[in-house]
Amino acid sequence: MPRRPRARVFLGNAGSAFLGFSIAWIVFRLTQNAGHPVNPVLALWLIPVPVIDCLVLIVRRFRHGRSPFAADRNHVHHLMRDAGFSTVQLVLTLAGFSLLGGLLVGQAMRLDVPNPLLMGLFVAAWAGWCALTLRRRRACAMFAALHRALFAGWEWTRPANEPVDLIDEDDEPSFGGKRG
Numbered sequence: 001m002p003r004r005p006r007a008r009v010f011l012g013n014a015g016s017a018f019l020g021f022s023i024a025w026i027v028f029r030l031t032q033n034a035g036h037p038v039n040p041v042l043a044l045w046l047i048p049v050p051v052i053d054c055l056v057l058i059v060r061r062f063r064h065g066r067s068p069f070a071a072d073r074n075h076v077h078h079l080m081r082d083a084g085f086s087t088v089q090l091v092l093t094l095a096g097f098s099l100l101g102g103l104l105v106g107q108a109m110r111l112d113v114p115n116p117l118l119m120g121l122f123v124a125a126w127a128g129w130c131a132l133t134l135r136r137r138r139a140c141a142m143f144a145a146l147h148r149a150l151f152a153g154w155e156w157t158r159p160a161n162e163p164v165d166l167i168d169e170d171d172e173p174s175f176g177g178k179r180g
Contacts, residue, residue: 041109044122045102045104045122048101057074077094080093083139083147084144
């Protein structure tokens with residue numbers, strides 16, 4: 001039986017940049033258009049995963065004296081894959097988190113919760129993510145526990161031949177074998 005490809009499309013760097021640009025353009029259009037007024041704080045909570053992940057990685061790379069554009073395996077999806085999430089489980093979890101965040105903040109806005117408080121919660125989520133992922137092993141262990149809690153007994157598991165990388169970020173060289 002032929003093996004089905006993992007994905008029909010591989011984005012690569014240009015594709016992921018285009019996807020990020022498209023999402024950012026849609027969010028800016030929604031927040032800066034009088035015809036479709038969406039609060040900028042709500043826009044952040046509709047796409048918290050890429051925004052928080054990007055900000056955390058920029059800070060972490062600067063902290064280690066590396067370019068914010070340097071490649072590594074510290075994105076949230078890499079940590080989750082290394083903790084045992086399959087691609088489907090990963091997509092469901094991250095999309096569910098984004099949907100839940102957007103729905104909760106949307107309802108909070110309907111209840112007239114002040115925008116500075118909601119923005120403060122976003123900054124707190126960012127700071128919490130920074131603290132949780134300071135060490136790669138700790139982040140992978142947290143995601144492994146989340147994986148067991150969410151998907152215990154599911155048949156969608158990672159293929160057994162995929163390696164798991166639990167190297168701490170302090171020991172991990174950037175792609176190319178040197179720090180950069």
